[in-house]
Amino acid sequence: MKILLLSLLVMLSSIQISESYFYEMRCKCVCPKNEAYEEFTANQTVFIKAIGGPTECNCRYVVGSERNDSEYVDLVLEVCNKCQCSYEQRLHFMNQGVISLTLIFLFAMSVYTVVIVIVNLVRSRRKSSTWTQIQPDQDEEFRSNSYKTVIRNRLKRWQDQVAKQRSVVYGIPVPNKN
Amino acid sequence: MQSLVRRCFQPKIFSFPTMRSVSTRNFTLPLASMPLASLPRLTPHLALSRQSAHSNPSNNITRNFEKTLNEEINYEKSLLTDLPTIQGFKTSLKGLEATFTKESKEERISVSVHANEKIEPEIFSDPNADDGKSIENFDDESDGEQFAYLPLIYIDITKPNGSKLKLDCSFNPEAESLQSILESGLQINSARIIPDKTKDVEDCFSLEGTHFDDKLYDHMVDYLESKGMGVDFLNELIQFYQKYYTQTFAEYTAKTPSSQYADFHTVDWVRDTVRDLKRYKQLDNSNSCLGWLYKKWDAVSAWVLVFLVGLASGVMAGFIDLGTAWFVSFRNGICRTDFTLDEYSCCWSSNETSFDVEHCREFAMWSELFGIDSNYTFYGGYFFNYFVYAIIAVIFGFLASSFVMVVAPYASGSGIPEVKTILSGYVIHGYLGKATLTVKSIGMMLAVGAGLSLGKEGPLVHAACCCGNIFSYLFPKYRKNQAKRKEILSAAAAAGVGVAFGAPVGGVLFSLEEVSYYFPLKTLWRAFFCALVAAATLKYLNPYPNGNLVEFYVTYDAPWHLFELFGFAMLGILGGLYGALFIKLNVLWSSLRKKYWKKYAIIEVCLVCLGTALLAFPNPFTRADSSEVIRELFSECGPDTHTDLCRYNLTSAFENTGQYHDTQALQPVYDALWMLALAIIYKLVTVTFTYGIKIPAGLFIPSMYAGACVGRILGVLMEQSVYANRESGFIQFFCPVGSTCIVPGLYAMVGAAAFLGGVTRMTVSLVVIMFELTGGLPYIVPIMLAALLSKWVGDNFTEGIYDEHIKLNRYPFIESKERYTFDAQASDIMSPRPHQHPLVFISATESTVGDLEELLDTYDFWGFPVVMTNESQLSMGYVTHMELQDALNIMRKECGNIDPQTLVHFLPPNEVKSSSGRYINFYSLLDITQFQVSPITHMYNVVELFKKVGLRQLLVTHNGKVTGIITKKDIVKHLEEIEHHHESQFLMRIKARIGSIF
Numbered sequence A: 001m002k003i004l005l006l007s008l009l010v011m012l013s014s015i016q017i018s019e020s021y022f023y024e025m026r027c028k029c030v031c032p033k034n035e036a037y038e039e040f041t042a043n044q045t046v047f048i049k050a051i052g053g054p055t056e057c058n059c060r061y062v063v064g065s066e067r068n069d070s071e072y073v074d075l076v077l078e079v080c081n082k083c084q085c086s087y088e089q090r091l092h093f094m095n096q097g098v099i100s101l102t103l104i105f106l107f108a109m110s111v112y113t114v115v116i117v118i119v120n121l122v123r124s125r126r127k128s129s130t131w132t133q134i135q136p137d138q139d140e141e142f143r144s145n146s147y148k149t150v151i152r153n154r155l156k157r158w159q160d161q162v163a164k165q166r167s168v169v170y171g172i173p174v175p176n177k178n
Numbered sequence B: 001m002q003s004l005v006r007r008c009f010q011p012k013i014f015s016f017p018t019m020r021s022v023s024t025r026n027f028t029l030p031l032a033s034m035p036l037a038s039l040p041r042l043t044p045h046l047a048l049s050r051q052s053a054h055s056n057p058s059n060n061i062t063r064n065f066e067k068t069l070n071e072e073i074n075y076e077k078s079l080l081t082d083l084p085t086i087q088g089f090k091t092s093l094k095g096l097e098a099t100f101t102k103e104s105k106e107e108r109i110s111v112s113v114h115a116n117e118k119i120e121p122e123i124f125s126d127p128n129a130d131d132g133k134s135i136e137n138f139d140d141e142s143d144g145e146q147f148a149y150l151p152l153i154y155i156d157i158t159k160p161n162g163s164k165l166k167l168d169c170s171f172n173p174e175a176e177s178l179q180s181i182l183e184s185g186l187q188i189n190s191a192r193i194i195p196d197k198t199k200d201v202e203d204c205f206s207l208e209g210t211h212f213d214d215k216l217y218d219h220m221v222d223y224l225e226s227k228g229m230g231v232d233f234l235n236e237l238i239q240f241y242q243k244y245y246t247q248t249f250a251e252y253t254a255k256t257p258s259s260q261y262a263d264f265h266t267v268d269w270v271r272d273t274v275r276d277l278k279r280y281k282q283l284d285n286s287n288s289c290l291g292w293l294y295k296k297w298d299a300v301s302a303w304v305l306v307f308l309v310g311l312a313s314g315v316m317a318g319f320i321d322l323g324t325a326w327f328v329s330f331r332n333g334i335c336r337t338d339f340t341l342d343e344y345s346c347c348w349s350s351n352e353t354s355f356d357v358e359h360c361r362e363f364a365m366w367s368e369l370f371g372i373d374s375n376y377t378f379y380g381g382y383f384f385n386y387f388v389y390a391i392i393a394v395i396f397g398f399l400a401s402s403f404v405m406v407v408a409p410y411a412s413g414s415g416i417p418e419v420k421t422i423l424s425g426y427v428i429h430g431y432l433g434k435a436t437l438t439v440k441s442i443g444m445m446l447a448v449g450a451g452l453s454l455g456k457e458g459p460l461v462h463a464a465c466c467c468g469n470i471f472s473y474l475f476p477k478y479r480k481n482q483a484k485r486k487e488i489l490s491a492a493a494a495a496g497v498g499v500a501f502g503a504p505v506g507g508v509l510f511s512l513e514e515v516s517y518y519f520p521l522k523t524l525w526r527a528f529f530c531a532l533v534a535a536a537t538l539k540y541l542n543p544y545p546n547g548n549l550v551e552f553y554v555t556y557d558a559p560w561h562l563f564e565l566f567g568f569a570m571l572g573i574l575g576g577l578y579g580a581l582f583i584k585l586n587v588l589w590s591s592l593r594k595k596y597w598k599k600y601a602i603i604e605v606c607l608v609c610l611g612t613a614l615l616a617f618p619n620p621f622t623r624a625d626s627s628e629v630i631r632e633l634f635s636e637c638g639p640d641t642h643t644d645l646c647r648y649n650l651t652s653a654f655e656n657t658g659q660y661h662d663t664q665a666l667q668p669v670y671d672a673l674w675m676l677a678l679a680i681i682y683k684l685v686t687v688t689f690t691y692g693i694k695i696p697a698g699l700f701i702p703s704m705y706a707g708a709c710v711g712r713i714l715g716v717l718m719e720q721s722v723y724a725n726r727e728s729g730f731i732q733f734f735c736p737v738g739s740t741c742i743v744p745g746l747y748a749m750v751g752a753a754a755f756l757g758g759v760t761r762m763t764v765s766l767v768v769i770m771f772e773l774t775g776g777l778p779y780i781v782p783i784m785l786a787a788l789l790s791k792w793v794g795d796n797f798t799e800g801i802y803d804e805h806i807k808l809n810r811y812p813f814i815e816s817k818e819r820y821t822f823d824a825q826a827s828d829i830m831s832p833r834p835h836q837h838p839l840v841f842i843s844a845t846e847s848t849v850g851d852l853e854e855l856l857d858t859y860d861f862w863g864f865p866v867v868m869t870n871e872s873q874l875s876m877g878y879v880t881h882m883e884l885q886d887a888l889n890i891m892r893k894e895c896g897n898i899d900p901q902t903l904v905h906f907l908p909p910n911e912v913k914s915s916s917g918r919y920i921n922f923y924s925l926l927d928i929t930q931f932q933v934s935p936i937t938h939m940y941n942v943v944e945l946f947k948k949v950g951l952r953q954l955l956v957t958h959n960g961k962v963t964g965i966i967t968k969k970d971i972v973k974h975l976e977e978i979e980h981h982h983e984s985q986f987l988m989r990i991k992a993r994i995g996s997i998f
Helices: A002-016 A059-063 A070-080 A092-129 A134-143 A147-169 B002-008 B036-041 B044-055 B063-079 B178-184 B214-226 B231-254 B269-285 B289-330 B378-406 B416-423 B434-449 B457-472 B482-501 B504-515 B521-541 B564-596 B601-616 B626-634 B652-657 B667-690 B700-724 B729-734 B744-760 B764-774 B777-795 B801-808 B849-858 B881-895 B939-949 B968-997
Strands: A024-030 A046-050 A084-090 B090-094 B097-103 B108-119 B150-158 B164-171 B186-194 B203-206 B333-335 B363-365 B863-867 B875-880 B903-905 B919-921 B953-958 B961-967
Touching: A024 A059, A046 A059, A059 A070, A084 A092, A092 B289, A092 B378, A092 B434, B097 B231, B108 B231, B150 B231, B178 B231, B186 B214, B269 B289, B269 B482, B289 B333, B289 B434, B289 B457, B289 B482, B289 B521, B378 B434, B378 B601, B416 B457, B416 B482, B416 B504, B416 B801, B434 B457, B457 B482, B457 B700, B482 B504, B482 B521, B482 B764, B504 B521, B504 B764, B564 B667, B564 B700, B564 B744, B564 B777, B564 B801, B601 B667, B626 B700, B626 B744, B667 B700, B700 B744, B744 B764, B744 B777, B744 B801, B764 B777, B849 B881, B849 B903, B863 B881, B863 B961, B875 B881, B875 B953, B939 B953, B939 B968, B961 B968
Parallel strands: B903 B919
Antiparallel strands: A024 A046, A024 A084, B090 B097, B097 B108, B108 B150, B150 B164, B164 B186, B186 B203, B333 B363, B863 B875, B953 B961
16 A cells, blocks of 8 residues: 555656656667778667657767767768667666565565465474364463454464465365364 | 343244234344344344443453444444434434333333334235345335334333333234224233332233233223324334334345355355345435435445556556566676666666677676676586576576465466456455465566566456455445456456556457456446556556557558468468467366376476476577567567577668668578577477466467567568569569568567467457557558457367366356357256255245254255245245355354254245244245246256356246256356267267278
8 A cells, every 4th residue: 555655656746747857768779780980880889878858869969979070970870870769768766666675575475485384384293293282372362362362363364264275276185273 | 131032032922823924033134144243233232232342442352343343333323313203202222222211200101112023014015025135115005105114112111119011012914004004003912010119920911811801902002092102103103113124224234244255156146236236225315415425435436446456557567567677687697786777777878788799797697797707608608697597497486386385376377267257256265365466476577587488467467356356345335245346357457458568458358358257338438447547557657668658569660461461361370270289288288287296386386497497598589588589579670689580681772771671581590580480389388388387377478479489480481582582573563672571570460469369369359459569550450360360260179278277177157258059958957967966945934943054064055945845845035055054143142042943934924824933034034036947948048147147046946846956057067068068079970980981
């Protein structure tokens, strides 16, 4: 829900403030390799320049430098004839934010998975060896009425649900509740 | 406890043989099906304890429970507002009981009525109508009053010295109109006189008893009148009761439990629709300002909900796209400057990318990072990268599959077959839950990152449906009604495809054509809106940096030529064949998996990951991300294509125009074509093994990949043959020199559509998705042709992959697209079939509590037909297992232990025989409107009923006698049998043909 609200905020504000505030924009021109134009496409075929908006993306600006004499401009135009330019934009902070979040999430989920697996292993061992030991625990669960119990019960119900799903998907029988 | 028992049974000494239609504790349907958690509102004594809980917050009740109770109290209060008052009396309400008191110095008079105790006057009861269940408003012809039931009235008159007169009264049930009811006045059934507080003795008079002669009776009536309980009082009381009764019970209807279906049960559309209509009617009846507002909110809520779902789907898809890109590039290396960047973002401002080195300096390959071989030559670096690639694939696969196994098993697979089944009216609890959504999202990124032959598009549909389901819980209208929720899920599915491909209109059509079962225009508009919101959200998140919403945007718009249709048609046929082959192989493999190694899913996933990675790495087309390759195959050759596919002989003439095609291909192009051919085989093999393993996996992208490869090969071959014959008159006619003739990318596009169509059997939606996905608006006709041909060819061999998987998993899904053509009757299909266990009935007059409990314990059926008597087997209706169980539980809770020998009736209250003694009436549980057909009804009609009306079950009756029952699962089974029959007949015919030849 929070993420939703946040993204809503981001959306709304990005509508209000101009797009250039958020997006990084670049113009990328790719030209075929051609030894004839020593100054331009002999070594390099990709030209990238940061720009301020989609209309600024033109080959002359990206490939050429600031020289303005007509000979140079003609040369640039000739090179640009065969180049392909594309305007690209990205949300840099979005990228970073999403990946960081995902990685944290991935880590948390791995920890959770490991914990659940260990707890299940321990529980099944305890159950098989001394089955009376589990009894007092359950009593205690019912007796105390704290939030811990609520959480524990909820977790237990959740685990039961997952066990059921597992039996459907993998054919692993639901462990006996006793 | 005494009072509780009274509530359930007519006390013996006060039961009156003349009062035929007295049915005191009539369990009404909504009441009986309440879950135990919401029980407190049912009875006054519990209502009391609830109020004390409310007034004493330090009570040890958990906060949640208290909150629920408060909500209920408020709700109750809001409902019981504008009740009429009775002159001279003070009204007090306690739960279902209303008490009117009048106090003076000499005495205290209290009159009480209970909403759950009533008689049903004969004039209003129609034995054929379903009046026990719904609170109908009857129009009385004489004066237009609206009422249906009359209360039982308890009058207590207490003197200051403690002596009491207690009267049990009712209205004349045989009266013919309201007027005559009022005229005949109160009917006193019994009178008890308690002379003194101290004494325990009481004198009891009853109507037909020995002590109650006419004189005394008249005297008593006069006495009551003198105390202010005359005709006016009665009139007011009746008015009060009608309103109170309706309100109180309307409230129960509203509070019917939402989750009324157990896991893996079929939704009864008819019942749910009727429930929603009732709810709507109730809303419509309220005239207050708040009611008006609430009505408006109810109308708008669907759109708000759909908006939220669209928003959530868009955000989710944006996140998943970004995340996937990172995981995919992580397989190759990592960004030196900022590890959270994928390769593309890492090289964002790098100006160094040159033709020879694919990766920019900022992005370090694993071998470079470990200093193995920074120059990326064959020995050393290559094998190290190969090794890391495989290891990472296995790790990602392992993570994804263990998340699925431990946290949310339902997140496995593409989810589309299941969503389709759910939308057709089937309940799978937890399939669209939060955990599933979470695991599905992260699993999708990992699975694509592992380089498996799968796509994230199918799972996105499932994830969007999860969003739809989760948000539905915010709106009571959808939370409580499964059938209504399916409309939202249809819209969510549209948004899912919309964001997966950036094709909102295609998404809506996909939902209509492929996923949804029930898709009225209203849902269409909502789906449209949902897809729109989702697409707009995604656009703002900007997952594809080319500024387009879609991934495979093509820039060419050269016209295609008539003779090319031949090539497109061939692609269509190939697509159909590929689809059929893939489906056959995959279904075979999946059924083997189901049988033998379902449990070892994680190991299987790891093995598939390893195998895929080992096979994929050597071939540059399979090593790269599938989407990337598809984009390259779709696009025209240009200066920015790196692969060998574009090594054409660029003569000076062409170089001037900057054109890369319609010219001679050099050897590298043919090498690349061989690579593509290998990639097709690789894809077919790996996707066969992959689709169905227990991680999130869709098959849009793999199918499109295979199609794009075939298409590109065909395209280049066409192009080269045209180039070789460019001087011929035929070619000259179509492509004069200098114009664009063949665009191989177009063939890739058409091929992708054909192959995807072959696998999924989509047509309209596929075409729209394809042109939205590529922006190739001029190429609709080729794509249409290919999609149609692939469907025709594919349909000859198998059904679509989703339908095949539905069948494989044996979900109760009736294919709505096919026509039933078999000659059978209802009696051939119904249970019980001749050798089966006979049908289990409930007798409406002879059952006991013990019988019912045994029945419920023994049989796990969804419900039971109710018949008049076991002997006559006359159909009365149908009662569901769950509701019966709930009613028994609630009764047990209210009344303590009940004698198992107690009779249970399923009769209209006025038909209960007077000699019945103690009984419980469950008439209100009975679904009298259950659909019935005759045994000789043609199966075509039966199947159509199930398809179009959305029935869950059907009773087969002959002369009113129940002879069998047909459920949706019976129909599914029958359709399956027909298919097997057809198949075996086909095989036999072929065998006979072969036999005759030899």
